[in-house]
Amino acid sequence: MRTSSWASMFRSPFVVIITLVTLWFVATFLVFPNANLLIRTFFPEGQFSFRAVEKLVSSERAMNSLWHSFALAATLAVTVNVVGIFIVLVTDYFKIRGARMLWLGYATTLIYGGIVLAAGYNFIYGRYGFVTNAVRNWFPEIDPNWFSGYFAVVVVMTLATTTNHMLFLGSSLAKIDYQTIEAARNMGASTMGILWRIVLPALRPMIFAVTVLTFLTGLGALTAPLVLGGTDFQTIAPMILTFSKSTGSRDLAALLAVILGLATIVLLAMMNRVEKSGVYFSVAKVATPLQKQRIPNPVANAAVHVAAYALFVVYATPVLLIVLFSFVHSSAIVTGSISWDSFTLDNYATVFGTPAVLRPFVVSVVYSALASVIVVGGMLFVSRLLQKHRNPLTATLEYLLHIPWILPTILIALALVMTFDRPNPMVGGQVLTGTTSLLLIAYVIVKIPFTLRLLKAAFASVPESLEDAARILGAGSMFTLRTVLVPLVLPTAAAITALNFNSLLDDYDAAVFLYHPLYQPLGVAIKASTEGENNLDSMSITFVYTVLLMVIMGFTMYLVYGRGGSSTKRHTRRARTVAAK
Amino acid sequence: MHKRTLTAATLATVLLSTVALTSCSSTAGEASSSGESSGTLIVYTNSNSDGRGEWVTAKAAEAGMKIEIVGLGGADLANxxxxxxxxxxxxxVFGLNNMFFETLKAEDAVAAYTPEWSGDVDKKAGDAKDGAFWPLVEQAIVTVYDTNTVKSADAPKQVSDLWDDAEYDGRYEVNTSLGQATPQLVLAGLLAPYADEEGDLGISDAGWKQVQDYYEHGSPAVEGTDLYARLTRDEVDYGVLPSSGITSRDAEYATKTGVISPEDGVPYVTEQIAVINGTPRQEQAEKFIDWFGGAEVQGEFAAEFASYPVNEKARAEALPEVVELIESLPKQDIDWSLTRERISEWVEKTELEYLP
Known part of the structure; x- marks a missing residue:
């Protein structure tokens, strides 16, 4: 039973407070600064200018790049779902030998990305990559550039963006009511039949949520096309980046970003509609944990094993290579002639020899941890509010909270600097520009849409009967939220916190304009140590930082997942006890 | 019911205290950054890599100045x-080139100050008219090749031969990251001879044809791969580089760099220094500029980082090979005020129409 009336929403003082705080935050940090920037951009002399539209439409290159971005996003929405669902099934649903090791291999995309990931694949399959070289020894007629263009970008990005599937689909799958599967089997349903008609439908809210994320990742693809796209497949993101850094061309950047953002919002609206029309019961109400399924057909079983291990190798090689390369001289890597002499500890010596090398790590860890905890904590209430009370106000709020997806981080950061450079009544007359808090605010802002989407999907898969039971038994709404609902979405919330933390650790786009001079974050430090006309070891140093980041991120994931199984069970049990009281 | 309001109240307190905390930390941050007129001097630069930042900080400390370097890429820093x-x-702020400084001046973001060493530098290299910024270091933007693979005799005499002559098709690197300083300077150098008030964005059609051909026949730079790596593995033969990067690359890649020296010259850029407008630490900022731009520090800097100082008294300290190279390369005549005014439009047009 979902109430849509306004009255119920304003009956609880708690809901009123959350609504007011959210409204204040959205107005102050999302709407006001960005509206400010966009108005200055699109209405330079107080009048709307069609200049940006005309420029873009008449540019063949812009139109092509835009089209490439959309093609990539659409392709990824399919391919990532296929690969993502496959790896979730082989690690969590089917009985596969060595599933835990497979999981670790697939999970490598959690701890690295961006330029390093693209470069990693390029070192293996690219023109000078060793697989290409090895194959060409046997078949010299093969084009050395085979791994480039649309195909290469799709392959690399598909593998790189299954992270969300692993974490969120995995946790949704664990909550499936196993008795429905057993019942279906007793009625004679086949393995495929059960998968297709029971398991996948139960995962739908989460599949929708991660599809939107995948689509968005595809639209914003930056480094993979730059490294692997060649001249035939360049996307729009590099152009947006160039234009957003030039005052005169900022309208073009904003327009392009808005086009991409609106496309995402349209997809989101469609998914919301589908989500609303469905009823999902995916959380187990009885204590029968999901048991792994055997694949009865031996041929199919062998094929799935082979595919799973092949994927494992593809996932794990670039990571191993990066760890290896962090010990190799830069020139040996780029010229592709690695011998025993090329191994060195110099790269690590360079990084650790820099004075105060640890400080940026500490600064970034503190910022990222604060931001990811604040955003997940806040969005727990907000997503609950949006899901529980559906009316025009909450619907508007929900769309407004997606503003950070529409605009590139650079523009959001610039808008914040320019808006809060004078005392602002919305924040109690403070000047925020040049303070330590503005970067934290920016980090919270940019992580809102991602957090909101996934938390909402997590809440959507909680059956209402649990809540109803709690209410009938006399639990207040806050008590229900705290003891029944939150424990159920806690695994998802923890995963989101970890992912947010990991992705903010080496952020550059927001930090570059917002960081306080005395608190330099890691992204800026990495950039500083890898840039420079005479800095030829930049790639190796990037690898060293990546390895260090992998250690931190791996530790974060361990905190969330290494002991995850037991805590999930405990919470579910507690939720059940409460519901049964 | 009572219990519920209590929890709600607790939560509200938590939320409000978060907000309060945020504002508290903001006050603290503000005090340390811009509130006081003493304390650490914040120095913005894009010239902090390769250990320059640490060097300047240490030297400044020796001279009794406490500074904090904020190092960012040129375009990001100017923004x-x-x-x-x-x-x-x-x-x-120091290290940005004259193009960026012209922008800062136009936005009133830097304030005029005449340093003690103003007599030792060529005023024309800085802001001759208003003295808003002052020159430190000069660099040439050169087209290079490796003499191990390309004989000097085979190298083109004019840079434009690279795209006019089919022999070099796809054999020279073009940098397509037009948000960065060097590619912008290349563009400015390409367009400079074709200034034409009647033409599109102040450039004649012939000029735009040059840009089109330049990008069409070049091999786009590969993200994350240095030009010299591409030279040594025979991917390209030519590419563009600021002159200060040559020495270290020859050492790293065992190349012997040759430079194309066209009759019309090559683009030169000058890195500048200025006080940021509205700083509460005006006096300290001026003291830093007097110290850093002076002959002694510039000379030591040149010897350490292979730079070519504008300060004539410091030039004696510069490395002989640097001086030899710079003095052998004629300066291309570029109208910098036109360039500054138009460069973002040029970049935009190139980005939209001519990049591969």
Whole structure:
């Protein structure tokens, strides 16, 4: 039973407070600064200018790049779902030998990305990559550039963006009511039949949520096309980046970003509609944990094993290579002639020899941890509010909270600097520009849409009967939220916190304009140590930082997942006890 | 019911205290950054890599100045300074080229100050008219090749031969990251001879044809791969580089760099220094500029980082090979005020129409 009336929403003082705080935050940090920037951009002399539209439409290159971005996003929405669902099934649903090791291999995309990931694949399959070289020894007629263009970008990005599937689909799958599967089997349903008609439908809210994320990742693809796209497949993101850094061309950047953002919002609206029309019961109400399924057909079983291990190798090689390369001289890597002499500890010596090398790590860890905890904590209430009370106000709020997806981080950061450079009544007359808090605010802002989407999907898969039971038994709404609902979405919330933390650790786009001079974050430090006309070891140093980041991120994931199984069970049990009281 | 309001109240307190905390930390941050007129001097620069930042900080400490270097890429740094101009965080900026400084000046983001060493530098290299910024270091933007693989005799005499002559098709690197300083300077150098008030964005059609051909026949730079790596593995034969990068690359890649020296010259850029407008630490900022731009420090800097100082008294300290190279390369005649005024439009047009 979902109430849509306004009255119920304003009956609880708690809901009123959350609504007011959210409204204040959205107005102050999302709407006001960005509206400010966009108005200055699109209405330079107080009048709307069609200049940006005309420029873009008449540019063949812009139109092509835009089209490439959309093609990539659409392709990824399919391919990532296929690969993502496959790896979730082989690690969590089917009985596969060595599933835990497979999981670790697939999970490598959690701890690295961006330029390093693209470069990693390029070192293996690219023109000078060793697989290409090895194959060409046997078949010299093969084009050395085979791994480039649309195909290469799709392959690399598909593998790189299954992270969300692993974490969120995995946790949704664990909550499936196993008795429905057993019942279906007793009625004679086949393995495929059960998968297709029971398991996948139960995962739908989460599949929708991660599809939107995948689509968005595809639209914003930056480094993979730059490294692997060649001249035939360049996307729009590099152009947006160039234009957003030039005052005169900022309208073009904003327009392009808005086009991409609106496309995402349209997809989101469609998914919301589908989500609303469905009823999902995916959380187990009885204590029968999901048991792994055997694949009865031996041929199919062998094929799935082979595919799973092949994927494992593809996932794990670039990571191993990066760890290896962090010990190799830069020139040996780029010229592709690695011998025993090329191994060195110099790269690590360079990084650790820099004075105060640890400080940026500490600064970034503190910022990222604060931001990811604040955003997940806040969005727990907000997503609950949006899901529980559906009316025009909450619907508007929900769309407004997606503003950070529409605009590139650079523009959001610039808008914040320019808006809060004078005392602002919305924040109690403070000047925020040049303070330590503005970067934290920016980090919270940019992580809102991602957090909101996934938390909402997590809440959507909680059956209402649990809540109803709690209410009938006399639990207040806050008590229900705290003891029944939150424990159920806690695994998802923890995963989101970890992912947010990991992705903010080496952020550059927001930090570059917002960081306080005395608190330099890691992204800026990495950039500083890898840039420079005479800095030829930049790639190796990037690898060293990546390895260090992998250690931190791996530790974060361990905190969330290494002991995850037991805590999930405990919470579910507690939720059940409460519901049964 | 009572219990519920209590929890709600607790939560509200938590939320409000978060907000309060945020504002508290903001006050603290503000005090340390821009509130006081003493304390650490914040120095903005894009010239902090390769250990330059640490070197300057240490030398400044020896001279009794406490500075903090904020190092960012050229375009990012200029954007940040402009965005912060109503409440500046930095006190001094150095290292950006004259094009960026012209922008900062046009935005009133830097304030005029005549340093003690103003007599030792060529005023024309800086802001001759208003003295808003002052020159430190000069660099040439050169087209290079490896003499191990390309004989000097085979190298083109004019840079434009690279795209006019089919022999070099796809054998020279073009940098397509037009947000960065060097590619912008290449563009400015290409367009400079074709200034034409009647033409599109102040450039004749012939000029735009040059740009089109330049990008069409070049091999786009590969993200994350150095030009010299591509030279040594025979992917390309030619590419563009700021002159200060040559020495270290020859050492690293065992190349012997040759430079194309066209009759019309090559683009030169001058890195500048200025006080950021509205800083509360004006006096300290001026002291830093007097110290850093002076002959002694510039000379030591040149010897350490292979730079070519504008300060004539410091030039004696510069490395002989650097001096030899710079003095062998004629300066291309570029109208910098036109370039500054138009460069973002040129970049935009190139990005939209001519990049591969």
């Amino acid at each position: 940040r300074i402009v965005a912060e101009k109503n409440n500046p965080v930095g006190d001094v």
